[in-house]
Amino acid sequence: MTTHYEPPLANRGVVIAENKVEDVENVLTAMVDYLRVSFKTHDVDSILENVVHLKRDFMQEKETGFYGYVGTVQLDYIKVFYSNPGDSRGVLVEMSGKGCRQFESFLRARNKTWYDFFQDCIAHNGSFTRFDLALDDTKTYFSVPFLLGKIKRAELITRFKRMDYNGSFDIGEEKEGGTTLYFGSKKSDAYLCFYEKNYEQARKYERDVEEFDEWNRYEIRLKDDRAQVAIEILMEEQDLRYVALSIVNNYIRFVDRRDDVSKEYYETSAFWQDFIGDASKLRLYQKPEEDFYxxxxxxxxxxxxxxxxxxxxxxxxxxxxxxxxxxxxxxxxxxxxxxxxxxxxxxxxxxx
Structure with missing residues (x-):
């Protein structure tokens, strides 16, 4: 019997999107996967009350912080950093992927969505310095090792100057351990990561990969100006499709090699056209996580x-x-x- 672990909601064909339950069989799902937003204020209570909407009584306080901040107010993976009066850093809200899932439980309790949170940030002059999106593909329009083969055959057109990859192999079991592709530099303002999520989950839970359905994860990591612009476009269009898939397609495009024409005239691969063409099925996906600590x-x-x-x-x-x-x-x-x-x-x- 096959046991499903992550993502439990997506594999059942149901997601919470815009406060509605929708059937997403064979559909890409997109999630907010990491964010940092800063505010030019030292009024931590105002940010907690009007932006994060969490009561301070339930949060832990530390007289230490990161990124030059001197203190932290946090609820598990949801963190609010503050600086000394006069420090231009002000207040910083940070949520890791786990923190985003936890924060979604609070959004649901308030009958709100990520759009409402982004609007609150904008209303309080917040500046987004990091914004990551994750695309879960359980239809698997392509395999990640297949993409690596296309890249090695020079069948990738990209704005990036560099890409890296890694993989693993279980010597004892004589099995592949999954492949990861990195597009761009981690230091740049835009960075993409494609990997086989089913292999990652198999390692995490110490299970055989055969116990998991096919599952790819495509991560988009944006910083500073690109993060800010992505949020602004998202708020204008109210459509994560436009932000997520447009970013991917803007930076990378897989093509079919031909010997009779130069590379710029290679035609887009059919599988890539299908992948981008189905982007209209994407929804802003919330998978609330109420498991704290x-x-x-x-x-x-x-x-x-x-x-x-x-x-x-x-x-x-x-x-x-x-x-x-x-x-x-x-x-x-x-x-x-x-x-x-x-x-x-x-x-x-x-x-x-």
């Missing part, structure tokens, strides 16, 4: 649970209560108190 629970399960079980079994045999006494006498840190509040709260109680 999963890393901490996994650490507890893997590192502490065996020891706790040992003490519990000892108590049962000797008639002691060492484990229960340890738990009762333990004092929670401020961080753990915040985590507990999040665990026990309803999602709706955490938004403002």
């Amino acid at each position: 999963e890393k901490s629970r996994n650490w507890l399960k893997n590192s502490c649970a065996p020891t706790m079980k040992m003490i519990l079994e000892s108590d049962q045999v000797l008639g002691n209560q060492d484990l229960s006494n340890m738990i009762v006498e333990a004092e929670l840190s401020d961080k753990q108190e915040k985590m507990l509040a999040v665990f026990l709260a309803d999602i709706g109680d955490m938004v403002c």
Whole structure:
């Protein structure tokens, strides 16, 4: 029996898009996968209340930060950095891919979408310095190793000056381990990454890749001006299709080689035309994630649970209560108190 792991919603043919449930069988799905947006203000409470819409009581506070910021207010992978008064950095909101999925649970609780969040950012003069999109392809219009073969045969027309690739091979099982293609430089303002997501998930869950359906992931990473322009176009068009696939097609195009004409006259490959042509089926996809502090629970399960079980079994045999006494006498840190509040709260109680 085949077991499906990620993405559970997409493989069932259902996504949450624009607050509607839609059938997306054999359709590309697009997700917000990473973002950073800065504000020229030091009023953290205003950003939390009017942009992020999360109550500060449920967030942890640290007197450390990244990118030159001096402090952080965060709820797991959703982070708000702040700077000292007079520092031009102001406030920065950052969400990793996991943070975007968590934030979608709060958007859903407020009956809002990413468009509403982007509009709030714009209304408060936010500047988008990083904006990543991810395209999940479970129809698999092409295989990633096939693309690599086309590239090696000079059947790629691109604006990028460089591309890299890597792959892996399981010597013991004599099986391929998946291929990844990188277009452009990680230091540039635009960067594309194509890879076989089914192989990545198989490694993550230590499963055979055959247990997963075909699944490619195409990531678009934009910085600074390109990130800002992409958001502006997205807000104008209200169509992620235009942003995601237009960016991909602008930077790369696969063609069929011909010996009788020069490269600029090569015709676009049929599979690439199909891929770009079906872009109209794309939707802004939300996969809300309500599982917070999963890393901490996994650490507890893997590192502490065996020891706790040992003490519990000892108590049962000797008639002691060492484990229960340890738990009762333990004092929670401020961080753990915040985590507990999040665990026990309803999602709706955490938004403002």
